[in-house]
Amino acid sequence: MAFYEVYSHPALLRYKTSVCTKATVFVVVVLCLTYIPPLLVAYRSQGFWIKRSTYEEQPVVRFQYQTLLVAATSPQGDYVAWSTFPYLNNMLGANLRIPSISVREEDQNQDGKLDFLTLQLQLPLKPEEQVYSVQLLLTFSYQLFRMSTVVMQSLAYVQHSSSVPGAKLFISGDLRLQQRTPLPHRGLYNIYNVSVIDGSSPFASAYDLDNIIGSYQDRNLTTVLSCPMPVWTVGRAAGSPFQLNAEIRYPIEVISYRPGFWETIKFAWIQYVSVLLIFLWVFERIQRFVFQNQVLTTVPIPVGKPHLS
Amino acid sequence: MAASAVAFWHTSSLFSLFLLFPVVTANENTTSYNFNTTVFGEQNVTFNFTDNYTTTPPTEFDSTTPTPSSSSTDEPVQPTLPTEPLPVSGRLLTPVTSVDRLCPCDEHKDVCDINCCCDRECNEEVALFTGCSVDAVSSGNKQLCSRDVASYALRTTIDGYSELQSSIQKETNYDILCIQTQNRVDGFSHPSPALPTDSNFDSLFKQFTSFLFGSEENSGQASTAELQASSGYQYGDVMVTAGVSGQRGMFWLPAPSVTADCMDSSPAAFLKDQSSRCSRNVVLEQDCSTLLALSMGTYTSIQLFAGKNKDAAVVPVEVASVVLQSVDGTQTELQISGGENLSPALLNPTLCANVVLKVAYVIKYNPAGEIVNVAVSLVLGFFSEAALPLEQEFHITFIQENVGEVAIHYSGNPGYVVGLPLVSASRTADGIVRSIDPRDTLSLLHSAEDQDCLQGPQQRSPVLFGLDSVSGCTLRLEDAANCSLVFQVLLDVLRGPNYPQYVASFGNSPLDYPLDWVPIKNDFSPGESCSIPLSLHLEIEWTKYGSLVNPQAQIVSIKEVIQTNTTSLEMLTGGSSVLSISSSVAFIPVSAAALPGYRAMPTIDAKLPFDFFFPFV
Numbered sequence: 006m007a008f009y010e011v012y013s014h015p016a017l018l019r020y021k022t023s024v025c026t027k028a029t030v031f032v033v034v035v036l037c038l039t040y041i042p043p044l045l046v047a048y049r050s051q052g053f054w055i056k057r058s059t060y061e062e063q064p065v066v067r068f069q070y071q072t073l074l075v076a077a078t079s080p081q082g083d084y085v086a087w088s089t090f091p092y093l094n095n096m097l098g099a100n101l102r103i104p105s106i107s108v109r110e111e112d113q114n115q116d117g118k119l120d121f122l123t124l125q126l127q128l129p130l131k132p133e134e135q136v137y138s139v140q141l142l143l144t145f146s147y148q149l150f151r152m153s154t155v156v157m158q159s160l161a162y163v164q165h166s167s168s169v170p171g172a173k174l175f176i177s178g179d180l181r182l183q184q185r186t187p188l189p190h191r192g193l194y195n196i197y198n199v200s201v202i203d204g205s206s207p208f209a210s211a212y213d214l215d216n217i218i219g220s221y222q223d224r225n226l227t228t229v230l231s232c233p234m235p236v237w238t239v240g241r242a243a244g245s246p247f248q249l250n251a252e253i254r255y256p257i258e259v260i261s262y263r264p265g266f267w268e269t270i271k272f273a274w275i276q277y278v279s280v281l282l283i284f285l286w287v288f289e290r291i292q293r294f295v296f297q298n299q300v301l302t303t304v305p306i307p308v309g310k311p312h313l314s
Numbered sequence: 315m316a317a318s319a320v321a322f323w324h325t326s327s328l329f330s331l332f333l334l335f336p337v338v339t340a341n342e343n344t345t346s347y348n349f350n351t352t353v354f355g356e357q358n359v360t361f362n363f364t365d366n367y368t369t370t371p372p373t374e375f376d377s378t379t380p381t382p383s384s385s386s387t388d389e390p391v392q393p394t395l396p397t398e399p400l401p402v403s404g405r406l407l408t409p410v411t412s413v414d415r416l417c418p419c420d421e422h423k424d425v426c427d428i429n430c431c432c433d434r435e436c437n438e439e440v441a442l443f444t445g446c447s448v449d450a451v452s453s454g455n456k457q458l459c460s461r462d463v464a465s466y467a468l469r470t471t472i473d474g475y476s477e478l479q480s481s482i483q484k485e486t487n488y489d490i491l492c493i494q495t496q497n498r499v500d501g502f503s504h505p506s507p508a509l510p511t512d513s514n515f516d517s518l519f520k521q522f523t524s525f526l527f528g529s530e531e532n533s534g535q536a537s538t539a540e541l542q543a544s545s546g547y548q549y550g551d552v553m554v555t556a557g558v559s560g561q562r563g564m565f566w567l568p569a570p571s572v573t574a575d576c577m578d579s580s581p582a583a584f585l586k587d588q589s590s591r592c593s594r595n596v597v598l599e600q601d602c603s604t605l606l607a608l609s610m611g612t613y614t615s616i617q618l619f620a621g622k623n624k625d626a627a628v629v630p631v632e633v634a635s636v637v638l639q640s641v642d643g644t645q646t647e648l649q650i651s652g653g654e655n656l657s658p659a660l661l662n663p664t665l666c667a668n669v670v671l672k673v674a675y676v677i678k679y680n681p682a683g684e685i686v687n688v689a690v691s692l693v694l695g696f697f698s699e700a701a702l703p704l705e706q707e708f709h710i711t712f713i714q715e716n717v718g719e720v721a722i723h724y725s726g727n728p729g730y731v732v733g734l735p736l737v738s739a740s741r742t743a744d745g746i747v748r749s750i751d752p753r754d755t756l757s758l759l760h761s762a763e764d765q766d767c768l769q770g771p772q773q774r775s776p777v778l779f780g781l782d783s784v785s786g787c788t789l790r791l792e793d794a795a796n797c798s799l800v801f802q803v804l805l806d807v808l809r810g811p812n813y814p815q816y817v818a819s820f821g822n823s824p825l826d827y828p829l830d831w832v833p834i835k836n837d838f839s840p841g842e843s844c845s846i847p848l849s850l851h852l853e854i855e856w857t858k859y860g861s862l863v864n865p866q867a868q869i870v871s872i873k874e875v876i877q878t879n880t881t882s883l884e885m886l887t888g889g890s891s892v893l894s895i896s897s898s899v900a901f902i903p904v905s906a907a908a909l910p911g912y913r914a915m916p917t918i919d920a921k922l923p924f925d926f927f928f929p930f931v
Binding site: 048056067068069070073075081082083084086088089093095096097098100106140146207208209210212213214266269270 | 923
């Protein structure tokens with residue numbers, strides 16, 4: 006008759022000792038060595054506390070219908086300009102040239118967030134004028150909601166110049182978010198919800214592009230129109246207007262933020278415990294060896310059912 | 315009159331997106347559209363549609379047959395606005411859902427649309443079709459388990475013509491999770507919008523039109539008529555001028571804006587010191603005597619209101635000084651006797667005289683915000699056709715009444731502020747003396763266009779604290795023949811006029827504390843042989859002084875290093891016969907590294923890294 010293992014159970018061996026013994030010291034040392042070194046290992050191997058994390062979100066962008074256009078019409082520096090700011094238009098005087106603009110913002114995937122802006126601008130020109138350079142400034146309202154609520158007003162700036170007079174400028178680009186420091190993980194972040202261009206100011210310095218761009222670039226959060234390939238078409242027919250066609254997409258952005266307390270703890274905990282498991286296993290084996298072989302003197306309690314008295 | 319209002323319903327198959335196109339014809343002759351091939355110029359197309367909407371929209375909508383439900387609109391409807399809803403909005407229409415009625419490509423009313431197979435007007439024309447622009451029209455959402463699809467196809471007959479085959483099929487969705495029945499009808503359509511009425515129109519308008527063209531609140535009206543309770547101006551206010559006949563205007567100070575061109579109608583702000591340079595493109599012959607911006611009278615014949623209110627006193631602009639600048643740039647002050655004619659005049663076809671080159675206003679105000687006195691200094695000069703565009707310079711400064719003639723400008727309090735000029739002085743018998751003009755200080759050569767060290771009046775720029783800079787000029791070898799003379803001239807050029815001996819260690823060092831003034835060290839002794847200075851270098855050592863939170867910059871030593879040539883000049887130039895002479899300044903921080911003494915963070919003695927307990931502390 007062959008035997009087989011029909012059942013098994015682990016038996017708990019107890020070793021007893023008093024407080025002031027080598028065994029007590031050993032156990033305390035082992036405990037310290039088990040639980041503290043994993044923390045050091047996890048920390049020294051970098052990335053223990055996560056300080057920056059990212060998420061994806063498509064921003065809610067609206068064109069604010071504020072525009073500033075400057076076009077150089079001769080190599081000598083004659084220019085025409087136009088803006089949606091009445092004070093600036095008044096100041097421009099004879100250099101004011103009102104273009105015709107049509108704008109459409111479109112939600113292509115029907116998710117309630119606009120994806121796309123098409124802007125068509127036709128700048129009428131006098132017979133002696135040619136367009137050599139174009140500066141166009143558009144303002145947007147930009148909002149993010151997923152982690153911290155970001156509400157800001159931002160800018161897209163297009164500048165293109167050529168030595169050859171143009172008939173058309175085509176711009177197709179993305180309105181990208183640029184951030185210097187991560188966003189907070191919650192709360193309202195609206196310190197940049199101020200006008201990029203102060204349209205209520207009657208002073209010329211308020212419309213100085215140096216000032217506008219300079220103070221805008223000071224910000225932590227900005228948007229920039231990334232258009233690596235502007236298309237400058239030459240050969241304008243006499244009498245036809247200069248055309249500027251822009252397609253600006255509002256893509257999904259990867260936004261970095263500073264994780265909150267519990268997110269930081271969660272990732273640190275995972276790292277700590279995964280290293281701790283190894284240490285627990287190793288020191289368990291060491292302890293078993295020490296106590297089983299009586300390296301340190303202890304009083305083992307014999308296995309067996311204690312007598313019911 | 316066959317004016318009629320016809321509404322076409324187009325339903326897109328997928329999203330049930332409904333768009334309303336009210337096409338309104340007002341005159342008989344426009345009932346047949348002009349399909350001539352006349353190409354209109356874009357500029358002269360005129361539209362004469364009148365907006366006659368009917369208040370009773372058709373109850374049932376069909377894509378092909380117009381409903382004859384339009385009311386007779388011979389006389390234009392004068393909408394007597396009912397309380398609700400607004401006449402144009404009317405009732406909301408129920409969407410068409412039967413598949414055989416949907417036809418997205420039917421764009422011409424009562425006319426067959428070519429290759430539009432679902433167009434009901436095309437009976438005979440179908441034979442000429444080559445394909446169907448829309449071959450399937452479906453109703454309902456793709457997620458439904460079954461839906462009706464009208465499909466259109468063309469078949470070619472034996473004689474070569476096309477024949478339409480249309481069928482309506484039930485398309486079954488074999489997805490496991492499909493919608494069998496749909497008891498929420500609006501689940502797949504856009505929520506019905508709120509009907510605009512008299513009462514909610516404004517709120518609806520605000521809700522849906524956040525940004526639009528022409529939404530600027532201010533229409534650019536000059537706010538001169540604004541009268542406020544306080545009589546005086548406040549910081550940033552636009553100053554008001556009085557015209558000849560008493561009308562109120564704004565005090566303009568030309569400034570550059572989107573380009574470097576002068577914007578004449580930019581106002582000056584009260585208490586905002588401003589200095590601007592801008593250029594002006596003028597046609598010399600035309601504009602010399604006519605352009606107002608060039609003539610002195612434009613800037614001097616201004617009368618300002620002392621305050622903002624109407625009965626404020628009128629302060630005329632006084633001419634403090636007029637400086638005439640000659641063609642080569644030398645300036646002489648004109649004794650104003652009132653007799654001269656200083657308006658711009660064309661001397662010859664390429665030269666215009668008495669043109670305003672620089673305008674500086676000094677406005678004195680009192681603590682109530684009233685203007686007490688306005689003085690203007692002008693520089694008049696020539697400009698020639700070669701020097702176009704003309705550059706003009708405008709300054710405005712505000713000084714308070716009864717605080718001395720001009721307040722002394724400090725360059726820091728007490729430590730130097732980066733970007734402000736060094737304070738320098740020289741020693742006389744009475745002690746240490748400094749100029750009151752903050753720009754009259756230790757200065758560097760400013761590079762000019764002719765680059766010649768020995769030519770003309772040299773432009774200089776003051777040494778600004780904290781900014782290392784370099785500039786220079788060139789010396790031609792043939793000019794350096796008399797080297798002892800050239801040596802002295804070059805030294806003067808490099809050092810500038812009124813070369814000081816002392817520099818204040820702090821930005822506000824008082825003159826009667828001689829220990830606060832650092833002498834400019836100079837270990838230069840002119841060599842015995844013929845040597846000329848090749849460079850002048852100022853080495854300024856400064857340190858941070860005081861508390862860690864608010865350290866003050868203090869100059870501890872300043873040294874002038876003059877380098878002269880040790881070999882012959884011909885060797886140095888390398889045969890090009892032009893020698894470059896440079897002047898430079900360097901600011902060297904010599905402060906000891908700041909030790910955070912009192913604001914030490916609580917340290918953990920276990921030598922843990924600072925962010926070991928990052929989210930906790």
